[in-house]
Amino acid sequence: MVGHQRLPGINNPTSGSISVTSAKQEQEKSSVCLRTSRISSCLHFRPVVGLSALCSVLLLACVALSVLYYNESDRRPAWTSLLFEYQNMSESCLTLTTANSHLRGENEMLKQQISWLDEQTKLLNRTSAKLMSVNLALSAESAELTEQSVNLTSTNLELTQENERLVQQRSEQEEEKLNMSQTIKHLVDSSAQREEEVRRLSEMNGLLSNELFELKEKNKELLETNNKFQGEVKNLSEQVGALLMDDCEEVRKHNMQLQERVAKLQEQQQNLSSTLMKERQEAAEREDGSRNKLHRVMADMQSVKEAFHSLDLYCPVLNHKTKERVCKKCPNSWRLFENKCYYFSTRVLTWSSSRAWCQTQGGDLLVVDSEPEQSFVFESSQAVEQSGSRLWIGMTDAEVEGEWMWVDGSSLASREQYWLSRPGTGAEPDDWKLDDPLGEDCGHIDSSETALQSWLDGSCKTPYRWICEKTV
Structure with a gap:
């Protein structure tokens, strides 16, 4: 009778216990890992824990097969097949052990990466502290700038009053x-x-x-x-x-x-x-x-x-x-059209300030008398466009809402009109009150529109460029 071949796991009963112990240690490590605060790093240990658990189950199966082998030694054909299965399972276990060692190497690499991430976190914390101090300094500087802005606003108001006085003096x-x-x-x-x-x-x-x-x-x-x-x-x-x-x-x-x-x-x-x-x-x-x-x-x-x-x-x-002698028909920076001189500003003022400036030059805001004059001022406005496409002209309904008058005292109803009309949004003037509760009581030209549809009403307090005219 041929002697029984002892299985490695059976001949060395401690190997099963060692594998079980290692599996328990892996489970304890995984449980400890799950209890740590870094959940993202623990997720990397889950494949290792799973493989360790699988190896433990296989080793337990080998021990159980060894016990059955001793109890039923007479049934050799069944044990022969079980022996082959055991060998196959041993090879699988060796493969899993190799994979486990690879996973341990990856685990070490992940630990190094976690250490590096900890250092980066500390660096980020220091950087955050520096940024907080810089933020505090910027907040203080912002408060100073706000105070300076208030001072500049008051200075601007004084300069505006001085400018109005100088305009009156001029x-x-x-x-x-x-x-x-x-x-x-x-x-x-x-x-x-x-x-x-x-x-x-x-x-x-x-x-x-x-x-x-x-x-x-x-x-x-x-x-x-x-x-x-x-x-x-x-x-x-x-x-x-x-x-x-x-x-x-x-x-x-x-x-x-x-x-x-x-x-x-x-x-x-x-x-x-x-x-x-x-x-x-x-x-x-x-x-x-x-x-x-x-x-x-x-x-x-x-x-x-x-x-x-x-x-x-x-x-x-x-x-x-x-x-x-030959006298100049128009001063410098003024343009001649028919028998009038026209000035197209590059700066911006309110409607009343624009009119005061024109009056200091011996003229007034533009009064449109004909279609050729409208085309001329529209094209000239486009030619000198610098600070926006809108320019004040000399019409207003500030006295009676809806009754538009020119600055020369004539009614707009008796002249040709070139109000803007957009499809779906209605026609001008619309007396829009969202920007200014007092409404829109002064007229201006928008040179971004078409020549014969370019008039709009606007708030008299809004600063636009302007057009002056005076007789040659």
């Missing part, structure tokens, strides 16, 4: 300039008369100078006459002294005559002095009057020079021989 200066322009023609016409008057006054000044010289000569003669009278008085006094010794009565009579003559001479001298003083005073007054007239004429000539300077700026001389 309007007054432009009005004065307009009045000055109106006087240029009068000054040019009176320039020849002023020159003639200057010449005549110069001649009069020469005559007065000659007359003053004659008065000085006459004054000199009167002084010489006075000196002669003083000499005669002295001689008479000496004669009186000599005659006193001869005849007192005759001396008294002669003295009385002499005194009367001296009194007359003194009276005559006094009259001559007063006459000389009057003539001097009159000459001085005439000289002051001539000097004042001369100063006035010089001031007028200076005004005429300034007027001619302004005239040269607006009406330069083309031919210096013939003195021919």
Whole structure:
């Protein structure tokens, strides 16, 4: 009888217990892993735990087969088949053990990755702390910027008020300039008369100078006459002294005559002095009057020079021989169309501020009178588009809602109208109140639309560009 071949697991009973122990350790590791806080890393151990459990079950099956082998040793054919199955299961177990070792290697790699992830987490925590400190610093800086923004807002309000005051002042200066322009023609016409008057006054000044010289000569003669009278008085006094010794009565009579003559001479001298003083005073007054007239004429000539300077700026001389002048039809930055000048702004203002600016330039906001004018301003607006496609024009219904008026006082109903009409959204004007509770009471052109459908109503407080016009 052939001896029984002992199975590895049966001949070494401790191997089964060792495998069971290793399976229990794997189960304990898996349970410990499941209790850890890192659930994502525990999920990587599940295949290892499953394979370990499977190996344990196979080993238990081998032990059970060994026990059956000893109990039923007479039934060899059945045990032979069981032996083959056992060997196959042993090979499978070896394969699973190999896979288990591979999984253990992967587990080590996963542990290293988890360690690296822990380091990255710590680094991220430090970075988060730094970001929190930076966030606090940015919050403080944001508070400072908010305060600065409030200060700048108040400064902007003050500058806006100052700008309105300057616009008003500029309007007054432009009005004065307009009045000055109106006087240029009068000054040019009176320039020849002023020159003639200057010449005549110069001649009069020469005559007065000659007359003053004659008065000085006459004054000199009167002084010489006075000196002669003083000499005669002295001689008479000496004669009186000599005659006193001869005849007192005759001396008294002669003295009385002499005194009367001296009194007359003194009276005559006094009259001559007063006459000389009057003539001097009159000459001085005439000289002051001539000097004042001369100063006035010089001031007028200076005004005429300034007027001619302004005239040269607006009406330069083309031919210096013939003195021919050609005046500019429109100022710089203004465009000519038919008999009007147009200004297309590149800045933005509210409707009222835009109109005030136009008025300081001697004009007003645009009033559209015809289709060619509408086409011209629309195309020109597109050509200078910089700060948006919308431009204020001179129409408003602020006084009576729905009754649109031009700034020249005419009704919009009596003119051609080019309101925008969009399919499905209705036509302008619509008095939209969501942006401004007061509604939309001022008109503007949108150069992004079509030329003959480009008018819209808008809030008068919104800053847009604007169009001015004035007569050539």
